[in-house]
Amino acid sequence: MSTLFTPVEIGPLTLPNRLVVAPMAQYSADEGAHGPWHRAHLGMLANSGAGLVMIEMTSPSYAGRCTHGDCSLHDDRTEAALAETVALMRAVGGAKVGIQIGHGGRKASTHPSWKGFAPLAPGEGAYETIAPSPLPFGAAPAPREMTPADIRALIDDHAAAAARAVRAGVDLIEIHGAHGYLLHQFHSPVTNRRGDAYGGTAENRMRLLLEVFDATRAAAPGIAVGMRITASDWIEGGLTPDDAVALAKALAARGCDYVDVTSGGIDPAQKITVGPMYQVDFAAAVKAATGMPVRAVGLIATPEQAEGIVAGGKADMVALARAFLASPRWGWWAAYRLGATPMVPLQAQRAAHPAWAGWGMMDPALSA
Ligand SMILES: Cc1cc2nc3c(=O)[nH]c(=O)nc-3n(C[C@H](O)[C@H](O)[C@H](O)COP(=O)(O)O)c2cc1C
Numbered sequence: 001m002s003t004l005f006t007p008v009e010i011g012p013l014t015l016p017n018r019l020v021v022a023p024m025a026q027y028s029a030d031e032g033a034h035g036p037w038h039r040a041h042l043g044m045l046a047n048s049g050a051g052l053v054m055i056e057m058t059s060p061s062y063a064g065r066c067t068h069g070d071c072s073l074h075d076d077r078t079e080a081a082l083a084e085t086v087a088l089m090r091a092v093g094g095a096k097v098g099i100q101i102g103h104g105g106r107k108a109s110t111h112p113s114w115k116g117f118a119p120l121a122p123g124e125g126a127y128e129t130i131a132p133s134p135l136p137f138g139a140a141p142a143p144r145e146m147t148p149a150d151i152r153a154l155i156d157d158h159a160a161a162a163a164r165a166v167r168a169g170v171d172l173i174e175i176h177g178a179h180g181y182l183l184h185q186f187h188s189p190v191t192n193r194r195g196d197a198y199g200g201t202a203e204n205r206m207r208l209l210l211e212v213f214d215a216t217r218a219a220a221p222g223i224a225v226g227m228r229i230t231a232s233d234w235i236e237g238g239l240t241p242d243d244a245v246a247l248a249k250a251l252a253a254r255g256c257d258y259v260d261v262t263s264g265g266i267d268p269a270q271k272i273t274v275g276p277m278y279q280v281d282f283a284a285a286v287k288a289a290t291g292m293p294v295r296a297v298g299l300i301a302t303p304e305q306a307e308g309i310v311a312g313g314k315a316d317m318v319a320l321a322r323a324f325l326a327s328p329r330w331g332w333w334a335a336y337r338l339g340a341t342p343m344v345p346l347q348a349q350r351a352a353h354p355a356w357a358g359w360g361m362m363d364p365a366l367s368a
Helices: 036-045 076-092 148-168 182-187 202-219 241-253 280-290 303-311 322-326 330-337 346-351 358-362
Strands: 008-010 013-015 019-021 052-059 096-101 172-176 224-230 258-262 294-297 317-320
Touching (some): 036 052, 036 076, 052 076, 052 172, 076 096, 076 148, 096 148, 148 172, 172 182, 172 202, 182 202, 202 224, 202 241, 224 241, 241 258, 241 280, 258 280, 303 330, 317 322, 322 330
Parallel strands (some): 019 052, 019 317, 052 096, 172 224, 224 258
Antiparallel strands (some): 008 013
């Protein structure tokens, strides 16, 4: 019996299984709004076999987008576009729908991944970036240090975006507190040199993340709310698994429904060791210390790896990103290999296993 393909409760939400499509920025939005690419990409992933599909990092303000192709959720137009995507996903597939909300901070104003995230030049539509402290990310221009008014506006923007996401019909909201973006920049001593109540001690550096959580929680009653958090900056003097545990405990005490435990991205100086399932022990440490629902992520590629993580009690959910980009029906294959029955729409059932002998030809483990 597979554990991966059993339901799991995330606060008020029951997911049909523990497999999650991780949030993946597509750099293909039209002035912040979803367009044809998002509809095709996310509509397809609604039938990936995963119980939850996360919609990519979406900025709570227009200026917080990392690239000109990033999504935002700051006005009626972007809200209507999101609502259209969510409705499409529900019409065609069985996955629950989550959205990740996050501001780029000092990592904003760049080109997309296929141009190496290079900082935008003034002639390329560069825009002002903000951060806890005026420290540049690599060769990017220095960000402006956020004032108390900027901090207030950020919290309010998160609340407004959460309310828009609820109206657009999502099942779950995730706050992006990781990967070197704005909230992580507040959390990490590498990027936060503030002398006010938002800098200095670990408690002060967590403050904004908790205030954004509270504002989001209040704006999304009845909806699952979680956070993606950092377990290592991979830099001497940076965040460690103990910081992730402390943040997760504080979030759990405030009604956070889950955390996704990830790492890296705060500064080009990081010395990161990447290998199969390299972040799973971080998730296990947070789960053991808090008892809250935890999602593991990071270079998980086979059904057996995903199954082992949840069956072994290291995490409650497993998120995969690149495996689903490479193979959007990855969840069907995983279910077949683990002896479970995936959610296959009627239109595709002639290609289900074992009705279609082709599965056994593609993967000898599935031959009759
Ligand atoms: C194309 C792409 C876009 C991504 N965009 C996001 C994002 O919007 N938000 C986020 O938290 N992580 C993002 N990530 C990171 C993934 O969610 C995931 O944590 C990472 O890729 C490791 O998982 P994997 O080894 O299964 O790909 C992105 C990854 C990829 C490959």
